[in-house]
Amino acid sequence: MAHSAPLIIRLVASSVRTARRAGDIIRNVMAQGDLRIVEKGKNDYQTEADRSAQQCIIKSLERQFPSITIIGEEEQSSCDVPHEWIVTESEPDILSLDCPEELQNIRDEEVVVWVDPLDGTSEFTQGLVDHVTVLIGIAVGDRSVAGIIHQPYYKNEKGANSQGRTLWGIRGIGVGGFEAQVPPSGQRIIVTTRSHRTPEVHDAVEALQPAKVMYVGGAGHKVILLLEGKAHAYVFPSTGCKRWDTCAPEAVLAAAGGKLTDVNGHEYSYCKDTPYMNSSGVLATGAGQDHEWYIRKIPGAVRDKFV
Numbered sequence: 564m565a566h567s568a569p570l571i572i573r574l575v576a577s578s579v580r581t582a583r584r585a586g587d588i589i590r591n592v593m594a595q596g597d598l599r600i601v602e603k604g605k606n607d608y609q610t611e612a613d614r615s616a617q618q619c620i621i622k623s624l625e626r627q628f629p630s631i632t633i634i635g636e637e638e639q640s641s642c643d644v645p646h647e648w649i650v651t652e653s654e655p656d657i658l659s660l661d662c663p664e665e666l667q668n669i670r671d672e673e674v675v676v677w678v679d680p681l682d683g684t685s686e687f688t689q690g691l692v693d694h695v696t697v698l699i700g701i702a703v704g705d706r707s708v709a710g711i712i713h714q715p716y717y718k719n720e721k722g723a724n725s726q727g728r729t730l731w732g733i734r735g736i737g738v739g740g741f742e743a744q745v746p747p748s749g750q751r752i753i754v755t756t757r758s759h760r761t762p763e764v765h766d767a768v769e770a771l772q773p774a775k776v777m778y779v780g781g782a783g784h785k786v787i788l789l790l791e792g793k794a795h796a797y798v799f800p801s802t803g804c805k806r807w808d809t810c811a812p813e814a815v816l817a818a819a820g821g822k823l824t825d826v827n828g829h830e831y832s833y834c835k836d837t838p839y840m841n842s843s844g845v846l847a848t849g850a851g852q853d854h855e856w857y858i859r860k861i862p863g864a865v866r867d868k869f870v
């Protein structure tokens with residue numbers, strides 16, 4: 564079965580298992596109590612969990628898919644890793660999915676995988692672990708087509724789920740691992756950055772006249788709030804987010820009927836030579852929202868800074 568499924572399906576199926584293992588590694592680092600924080604730049608941190616989770620994901624995917632391009636947020640080390648970090652399994656339910664025609668004959672050379680081993684590092688270092696996600700985004704050519712968002716600290720309503728949860732989406736196929744919800748009509752809930760606020764972010768959020776604003780960490784976490792219908796739009800007119808922050812969330816959101824672009828409505832390219840920085844900001848809207856309306860409402864003086 565594993566060898567008969569198309570490349571994209573096999574990649575998603577093994578990325579789901581790999582993201583889960585990365586989540587185990589993140590929880591273990593936190594449980595051991597020494598994050599070994601490195602400051603990469605202003606308000607930009609890396610921990611032992613970011614480094615180890617990335618080793619797990621990249622070494623696992625390289626082993627199974629040696630000819631694809633994989634780009635990770637953190638610097639990659641050539642050191643050996645514990646053998647239990649190398650994932651060789653795939654999620655059987657995904658392997659058996661029907662694949663649409665246009666995704667059936669993708670070649671290894673066309674695929675770029677964007678890896679954010681730990682999204683929401685600032686919040687992680689502050690103990691806000693429910694903001695953390697592991698992001699594996701799969702692009703074909705320019706376009707983000709599939710994504711995995713794993714939440715290592717997700718708890719169900721009863722407060723019990725030590726394995727976290729794994730949301731996935733593939734354009735043209737659909738989503739799994741969660742229950743997609745459309746945000747409520749008659750009010751507007753905006754979600755934005757908690758740790759990278761700027762005057763432009765403030766002005767854009769104000770202009771949208773929200774009933775409520777949620778300030779939370781992580782691009783993955785904010786898109787989950789859209790997927791679950793807890794917010795209508797994610798607004799971030801600022802640089803700082805990179806391709807590995809948005810590739811997976813964009814694909815899962817699109818597969819659920821939402822949309823992620825820059826703040827002027829242009830799609831980012833995810834080809835392997837693209838700049839890493841999402842220099843024109845991020846605007847994401849949930850299913851059923853009028854994406855163009857949000858673009859028009861963000862003041863031109865803000866949008867013009869990000870053309």
Ligand SMILES: Nc1ncnc2c1ncn2[C@@H]1O[C@H](COP(=O)(O)O)[C@@H](O)[C@H]1OP(=O)(O)O
Binds near residue numbers: 804
């Ligand atoms: N100024 C910045 N410097 C570094 N990373 C940023 C910056 N702004 C955003 N990010 C990345 O985008 C994610 C979403 O941003 P925010 O939480 O501020 O809305 C952050 O968790 C961080 O990813 P990461 O945690 O993987 O480094």
Ligand SMILES: [Mg+2]
Binds near residue numbers: 607608609636684
């Ligand atoms: Mg980072």
Ligand SMILES: [Mg+2]
Binds near residue numbers: 681682807
């Ligand atoms: Mg990130």
Ligand SMILES: [Mg+2]
Binds near residue numbers: 613636682683
């Ligand atoms: Mg990260």
